[in-house]
Amino acid sequence: MPVTASRLFDFLEGRSSCSIERYVIASAAFGDLRHSLRSMIVRLSQSGEWDGTHISDRLRSVLSEWLTVPARFDNKILLALREMGEPEAVEARWGRDIRRHFDDACCTAQELVEVENPLRTTLANLIQTLREKGRSFHIYCHRRSREHFESLFAASDSVTLPEDVFIHSVAKYREAEPFDVLLKVGPLRSRGWGKAPDALLTAPRFDTLVQVVWSGCGDEPGYGYDPVSAQLREGDAAHYTDAVTDRYMRSLQLKWKVQETQSRDNTIGRHAGLPDIDEFEVFTKLTQQADLQRATLVQVDEGHGILYPPHSRVLALDAVTNPVGYPLPVEAFLEGMFLILPLLDDARLAGLQAEDGHFSKVWKEKLNAEYRRNPETLANRLWDAGLELLHLQSRIAHWCKPTSTVIHAPQSVHHFEILIKVLGLDFDPNEPTQRRRAAWWQFAWDEVRRARGEAIHTGFLEHQIVDEQLLAALRALDSDIRANIGQRTFQLAFPPGQSLHGIFRFYRVLAVEEGFEVPFGELRKLCELTRIDQWRV
Amino acid sequence: MNFSEANEPWRSIPDWASFLIEFGFAWLGLPRAPRRIAVVSMPSDSAAAGLIVLGAIRRCLELDDANDVGSHYQRLLDIARTRPKGVYLRRAKKSGRFTFAGFDRDGNPIMRNESVTWDQRITITRSTALNWRIAGEAPVTILNGQQLPNSQFYAQLVRNGGEIKPSNLSESHSQICLAGRVIGEAKTRGCMADIRFSDDGIDADLSQLLTVQNWMPGTVSRVMFYNARTEKFDRQDGKPQVVIADGDTSFLKVVDGEEFQHSDVIGVIHRTMERDRLEAIGTKLEDLRQWYAPDESAFDGLPNMPRGIGMSVLKRRQACQ
Numbered sequence: 004m005p006v007t008a009s010r011l012f013d014f015l016e017g018r019s020s021c022s023i024e025r026y027v028i029a030s031a032a033f034g035d036l037r038h039s040l041r042s043m044i045v046r047l048s049q050s051g052e053w054d055g056t057h058i059s060d061r062l063r064s065v066l067s068e069w070l071t072v073p074a075r076f077d078n079k080i081l082l083a084l085r086e087m088g089e090p091e092a093v094e095a096r097w098g099r100d101i102r103r104h105f106d107d108a109c110c111t112a113q114e115l116v117e118v119e120n121p122l123r124t125t126l127a128n129l130i131q132t133l134r135e136k137g138r139s140f141h142i143y144c145h146r147r148s149r150e151h152f153e154s155l156f157a158a159s160d161s162v163t164l165p166e167d168v169f170i171h172s173v174a175k176y177r178e179a180e181p182f183d184v185l186l187k188v189g190p191l192r193s194r195g196w197g198k199a200p201d202a203l204l205t206a207p208r209f210d211t212l213v214q215v216v217w218s219g220c221g222d223e224p225g226y227g228y229d230p231v232s233a234q235l236r237e238g239d240a241a242h243y244t245d246a247v248t249d250r251y252m253r254s255l256q257l258k259w260k261v262q263e264t265q266s267r268d269n270t271i272g273r274h275a276g277l278p279d280i281d282e283f284e285v286f287t288k289l290t291q292q293a294d295l296q297r298a299t300l301v302q303v304d305e306g307h308g309i310l311y312p313p314h315s316r317v318l319a320l321d322a323v324t325n326p327v328g329y330p331l332p333v334e335a336f337l338e339g340m341f342l343i344l345p346l347l348d349d350a351r352l353a354g355l356q357a358e359d360g361h362f363s364k365v366w367k368e369k370l371n372a373e374y375r376r377n378p379e380t381l382a383n384r385l386w387d388a389g390l391e392l393l394h395l396q397s398r399i400a401h402w403c404k405p406t407s408t409v410i411h412a413p414q415s416v417h418h419f420e421i422l423i424k425v426l427g428l429d430f431d432p433n434e435p436t437q438r439r440r441a442a443w444w445q446f447a448w449d450e451v452r453r454a455r456g457e458a459i460h461t462g463f464l465e466h467q468i469v470d471e472q473l474l475a476a477l478r479a480l481d482s483d484i485r486a487n488i489g490q491r492t493f494q495l496a497f498p499p500g501q502s503l504h505g506i507f508r509f510y511r512v513l514a515v516e517e518g519f520e521v522p523f524g525e526l527r528k529l530c531e532l533t534r535i536d537q538w539r540v
Numbered sequence: 541m542n543f544s545e546a547n548e549p550w551r552s553i554p555d556w557a558s559f560l561i562e563f564g565f566a567w568l569g570l571p572r573a574p575r576r577i578a579v580v581s582m583p584s585d586s587a588a589a590g591l592i593v594l595g596a597i598r599r600c601l602e603l604d605d606a607n608d609v610g611s612h613y614q615r616l617l618d619i620a621r622t623r624p625k626g627v628y629l630r631r632a633k634k635s636g637r638f639t640f641a642g643f644d645r646d647g648n649p650i651m652r653n654e655s656v657t658w659d660q661r662i663t664i665t666r667s668t669a670l671n672w673r674i675a676g677e678a679p680v681t682i683l684n685g686q687q688l689p690n691s692q693f694y695a696q697l698v699r700n701g702g703e704i705k706p707s708n709l710s711e712s713h714s715q716i717c718l719a720g721r722v723i724g725e726a727k728t729r730g731c732m733a734d735i736r737f738s739d740d741g742i743d744a745d746l747s748q749l750l751t752v753q754n755w756m757p758g759t760v761s762r763v764m765f766y767n768a769r770t771e772k773f774d775r776q777d778g779k780p781q782v783v784i785a786d787g788d789t790s791f792l793k794v795v796d797g798e799e800f801q802h803s804d805v806i807g808v809i810h811r812t813m814e815r816d817r818l819e820a821i822g823t824k825l826e827d828l829r830q831w832y833a834p835d836e837s838a839f840d841g842l843p844n845m846p847r848g849i850g851m852s853v854l855k856r857r858q859a860c861q
Contacts, residue, residue: 334814
C-alpha cells in the first residue's frame with residue numbers, strides 16, 4: 004500500500020528544508036584505472052569495428068557498475084581486459100596507444116584487487132553510524148546491486164541489512180513511509196547505471212539524502228525533473244544544471260541544503276595528479292548506433308525480462324482487481340501483475356510444438372557431447388564455418404545450458420544455422436516428407452524464437468483480429484487463471500473450439516524499468532538480464 | 541467536518557485536500573477563456589483528481605440550470621434520429637425496455653415496448669421526457685422531492701461557497717467529467733473510496749460523494765465518468781465543460797481526445813514515476829505551447845498551493861479560435 008498523501012504532506016509541511024550530505028571519494032589507483040579504461044572505451048567505440056564496439060561496451064558496462072555500486076575491487080575488470088587477448092595481440096589489433104592503456108589498466112586492476120574499496124569503507128561507516136544513532140534509513144539501489152551492500156557486513160554477525168532496507172524501484176519508493184535517511188551510491192541519474200527516480204528530490208519522504216560518490220561523477224543535468232514546475236529549455240539543461248533543478252524545487256516550494264565532504268586515498272597509484280572526470284557524461288557523447296529504440300524492461304524472473312517500445316500495449320492480468328487479461332500500456336504495468344505472453348502454434352511446427360523443446364533437446368545433447376569431447380576443436384570448427392564471435396568457447400558453454408525460461412542459443416538466425424550444420428543435424432531422409440517442409444535447423448530456430456515469445460508478434464502487428472481472438476480465449480480461461488493466480492509463472496493452453504491454437508504463458512512482473520536503448524530486433528522477446536544490461540542508457 | 545484517508549484516524553480536512561476541493565470549486569469560477577489545460581503535479585499517488593471533481597461538483601450545485609433537465613428531451617430526440625446500437629430507454633417506475641419505433645406528426649419520438657408480446661407504443665413529448673431515462677444511465681431527476689444521498693456534506697466543503705440550490709440535489713448534470721485511471725475503473729473507484737468524510741455521526745466516502753452512476757446507481761449523477769481504459773463514457777452525451785483526468789496516461793488520452801476538444805482539461809499526475817513518463821507530460825505541454833500560452837492570470841483566481849504541489853495552466857491563444 005502506498006503511503007497516504009496526508010502523511011506525506013504532513014511530513015513536507017513539518018520541514019522547512021531537506022539536506023543532501025554528499026561524500027566524494029577519490030582514489031589515486033582507481034583514478035588511474037578509470038583513466039585507462041575511459042581512454043580505451045572511447046577509442047575502441049570510435050574504431051568502427053564490431054569487435055571494438057563489443058569490447059568497448061563490455062568495459063563500459065563493468066566500469067559503470069563500479070562507479071555506481073559499492074563493489075569489491077575484485078578481478079572482474081581484469082577478466083574483462085583479458086578477454087581482449089594477450090598484450091601483443093592487443094597491440095597488433097588495436098595499436099600501441101591502446102596497448103599502453105591496456106597494460107596500465109591490467110597493472111592497476113591487479114593492484115586494486117589487493118586493497119579495500121574506500122567507497123565501501125565510507126559506506127560501511129555511515130551505515131554503522133546510522134544504526135548506532137537509531138535513525139531509520141533505506142538504501143536506493145538496483146535489485147542486483149543489493150549483494151554488494153550486504154557484503155559490507157558479511158563478516159559481522161551483529162550487523163545485517165534486512166530486505167526492507169532496500170528500495171529498488173520507484174514503485175517501492177512510492178510505498179515507503181517517511182523516514183530519516185536515504186543512502187544512494189553514485190550520481191543522481193534518471194536513467195541507466197545507478198539510476199534513481201527524480202522523485203527523490205521532487206517528492207522527498209526523508210530528511211537527508213546521503214550520497215556516496217566517486218570524485219568527478221556529477222549528477223545528471225536537470226535531475227529532479229517535474230514536467231509542470233518549469234518548462235525546461237535546452238540551453239539551461241546543458242549549462243545551468245543546478246539552476247534548472249533549483250527552479251523545479253522553488254516552484255514546488257521545496258528546499259535542499261547541500262553539504263559536501265571530500266576524501267582521497269593515495270596509498271597506491273601512479274598518476275595522482277590526473278583529475279577525475281565524469282565518465283557518464285563522456286559515455287553519453289559516444290557515437291550511438293542509429294537503429295536504437297528507447298525501451299522499457301519488464302522483468303519476469305530473477306534472470307529474464309522483455310524489452311518493449313514505449314507505450315506498447317501488452318496483454319496483462321491484474322491479479323487483484325481484474326481476472327481477465329486486457330492490453331495495457333507497458334508503462335501502466337505494476338509489480339505483481341502478470342504479463343501474458345501468447346505463443347501461437349506455428350504452422351511450420353504443426354504437430355511438434357505440443358512437445359515443448361522437442362528440437363532443443365536434440366541439438367543441446369549433441370552440442371554438449373561435442374563440447375565435452377573437445378571444446379577447442381568445436382570452437383575452431385564453428386569459427387571456420389563462419390561463427391565468428393568473441394569468446395566463442397564461453398558462449399558455447401552458455402548454449403549448452405538446459406532450457407529454462409528461454410532456450411539458450413545464438414542470437415542470430417545465421418549463427419544458429421551454422422551451429423546446427425556443424426553439429427550435422429538434419430532430418431532422416433526416411434522421415435515422412437510432410438515433416439520435412441523445411442530444413443531441420445529452421446524448425447529448431449522456430450522453436451527458439453517461439454520460446455522467446457517472438458512468433459506471436461508478427462501476428463499482433465499484422466492481424467489486429469488476432470488480438471480480439473486472444474482476449475476471447477483468455478476470457479474463456481477465466482476459472483483456470485484464477486486457479487493458478489498464486490503462482491509466479493504458469494501456462495495454459497488455448498481453450499478448445501478457438502480458431503487460434505497455442506499457449507498463454509503468464510509471468511508475474513518483478514519490476515518495470517525504463518531507460519534502455521535497444522536495437523529494434525531485440526524488442527519484445529524474452530532475454531537474459533545480463534544481455535539486457537548492455538543496452539542501459 | 542472530519543476527514544480520514546485509508547482508515548487512518550479522523551482529523552480535520554488537511555490543507556492538501558482542502559486546496560484540491562477549493563481548486564475544483566474555483567476553476568469553474570475563472571473568467572471565461574476559449575479552453576484551458578492545467579496539469580497538477582502531486583508528490584504521491586492520491587485521490588487528488590476526485591477531490592478536484594468534488595470541488596467542481598460543489599460549484600455546480602450553486603448554479604442555475606446546472607442540470608440535464610433542459611437538454612434531456614433534445615438528447616432523446618438526437619438518439620432517436622441516430623439510433624446508436626444497443627441503446628434503449630426505460631420509464632420511471634415502470635417495467636419494460638423501449639426502443640425507438642419512429643416519430644409522430646409533431647416530430648416526437650415513438651417508443652415500442654420490447655418486453656411485452658403485444659404492440660405497446662408510447663410517444664415521448666417535451667412534457668413527459670423526464671419520465672424516461674436511457675438504460676444504464678442515471679435518471680435525469682429524482683421524483684417525489686427526494687435528494688442525493690449524503691447531500692449535507694456538500695454545503696461544508698468550501699469556505700466561501702454560495703448557497704446550494706435544492707433542485708440541483710435531485711437532478712443529474714453532465715458538464716463535469718472524471719476521466720478514470722487507465723488501469724481501470726475499479727482502481728479509480730478504490731482509490732476514491734479511501735478518502736472518507738464524516739459529519740455529525742454520518743460518514744461517506746469520496747466515491748459516493750462523486751455520484752458516478754456506476755458507483756452509486758439508482759439516484760441522480762452530478763458527474764460523467766469516462767473510462768480511460770475502454771475509452772467509453774457512462775452516458776451518451778459526451779461533451780463536458782471540464783474534464784479532470786486521473787493520472788498521466790489518462791491525461792494524455794483526454795487532452796488529444798476528439799470528444800474533449802472543447803472542454804477544459806485538468807490532468808492530475810504524481811511525480812513518483814519513471815522519467816520517461818514524466819517527460820511524456822513535459823513534451824505534451826511543450827507541444828501544446830504552439831497553440832496555448834501560459835495563463836498566469838488564472839492563478840489569481842485559484843487558491844494558494846501547499847508545499848509539494850506544482851501546477852501549470854495553459855490557455856488557448858485567441859488567434860487560433
